[in-house]
Amino acid sequence: AQTVTQSQPEMSVQEAETVTLSCTYDTSESDYYLFWYKQPPSRQMILVIRQEAYKQQNATENRFSVNFQKAAKSFSLKISDSQLGDAAMYFCAYRSGEETSGSRLTFGEGTQLTVNP
Amino acid sequence: DAGITQSPRYKITETGRQVTLMCHQTWSHSYMFWYRQDLGHGLRLIYYSAAADITDKGEVPDGYVVSRSKTENFPLTLESATRSQTSVYFCASRRDHAGIGSPLHFGNGTRLTVT
Numbered sequence: 001a002q003t004v005t006q007s008q009p010e011m012s013v014q015e016a017e018t019v020t021l022s023c024t025y026d027t028s029e030s031d032y033y034l035f036w037y038k039q040p041p042s043r044q045m046i047l048v049i050r051q052e053a054y055k056q057q058n059a060t061e062n063r064f065s066v067n068f069q070k071a072a073k074s075f076s077l078k079i080s081d082s083q084l085g086d087a088a089m090y091f092c093a094y095r096s097g098e099e100t101s102g103s104r105l106t107f108g109e110g111t112q113l114t115v116n117p
Numbered sequence: 118d119a120g121i122t123q124s125p126r127y128k129i130t131e132t133g134r135q136v137t138l139m140c141h142q143t144w145s146h147s148y149m150f151w152y153r154q155d156l157g158h159g160l161r162l163i164y165y166s167a168a169a170d171i172t173d174k175g176e177v178p179d180g181y182v183v184s185r186s187k188t189e190n191f192p193l194t195l196e197s198a199t200r201s202q203t204s205v206y207f208c209a210s211r212r213d214h215a216g217i218g219s220p221l222h223f224g225n226g227t228r229l230t231v232t
Binding site (some may be wrong): 108 | 205
């Protein structure tokens with residue numbers, strides 16, 4: 001079974017600075033997808049970014065980018081120019097590329113990000 | 118653009134009671150999921166459904182029952198609630214024909230407290 005680990009329960013960053021959230025995963029599969037979700041205090045789960053394992057290029061979405069290291073099974077999220085609205089719980093998630101997996105996501109434990117003004 | 122609606126948003130119940138959490142989606146997505154969120158565990162899959170009348174267990178199914186008689190509804194029932202089932206519950210769906218890499222769409226969650 002796949003596992004996802006986020007080793008930083010809490011992180012903090014100064015407004016306008018850059019922060020990196022760590023995520024590692026364990027799998028024997030070669031085809032899979034990785035996601036970062038953001039959960040603000042409203043509890044809403046918001047997709048931040050997605051990475052396909054077969055793509056070598058790291059995904060970017062505006063101020064959010066990932067460092068995907070397939071051999072190391074690492075998938076970190078970098079937030080540049082941090083804003084107060086980035087304060088949230090961030091979850092890393094894994095999905096198998098096999099259709100038989102039922103599209104289920106396996107989540108990490110989460111990292112609570114605080115942005116200081 | 119209703120999306121996924123969960124009800125109730127908050128629920129307090131007593132140990133041993135049966136309680137049902139509702140999930141309704143307006144997209145007619147085939148895949149639907151129930152997760153529970155607990156501090157230190159992230160989100161864990163309880164049950165999922167690939168289509169109406171097709172359901173399967175996830176990581177933590179014990180104590181829960183699901184049904185899917187209609188594509189748009191996926192209720193989760195706690196047959197005899199226990200304090201360990203105090204949690205935030207999320208329903209999610211996945212868009213059809215968008216590829217297995219497409220993201221899940223989540224409801225806003227139900228916070229359940231079992232006293």
